[in-house]
Amino acid sequence: VVGGAGNLGKAVINVFRSKWAVANIDYSENKNAHHNIVLKNNADPDQQLENLKKTLTNFSPKFQAIVSVAGGFTLGDISDKDILSSTDKMLQMSLLSSIMTGNIATEFLDANSFLGFTGAATVVKENNFVIADYAVGYCLSKISVLHLATFLKDSPKLPTGTKVFTVNPTTMDLSLIHI
Secondary structure: OOOOOOHHEEEHHHHHOOOOOOEEEEEOOOOOOEEEOOOOOOHHHHHHHHHHHHHHHHHOOOOEEEEEEEOOOOOOOOOOHHOOOOOOOHHHHHHHHHHHHHHHHHHHHHHEEEEEEEOOHHEEEEOEEEEEEEEHHHHHHHHHHHHHHHHHHOOOOOOOOOOOEEEEEEOOOOOHHOO
């Protein structure tokens, strides 16, 4: 579970751990995970990915599911003076973590497995993508995650039979997560 130390990630790990050995990949540990892979802030992303793959190899050669629930929410209007930094933050939290998830899936997913991402229903309306004026970076990052998942569902780089899915909540009130 990429992002397994956040509120949503903790809920997902708590459900999964009753049936499977679960690894948490995040910037902090989740004591309920069977294994924690703690990423380093401000590390070179390509080097971090390489280190992650080495660590995953020691945990398990193949996985039945890899799910990214990493993300967050940052406000940002296109006219804000800090729109670039708020958008960069959202791209780091949602999109790059999803790209990392997709990359490790090409090597570590088993055949007939699952690959999941967290999108947002608010960025899709009548099969078109929508950018809310108060959350430009958030919307752009979630639209990109949905595009990534769509691309990966037909990718020959994933193992045979991989099912790619997105969870697209309309709103996420973490106090309501009682899985």
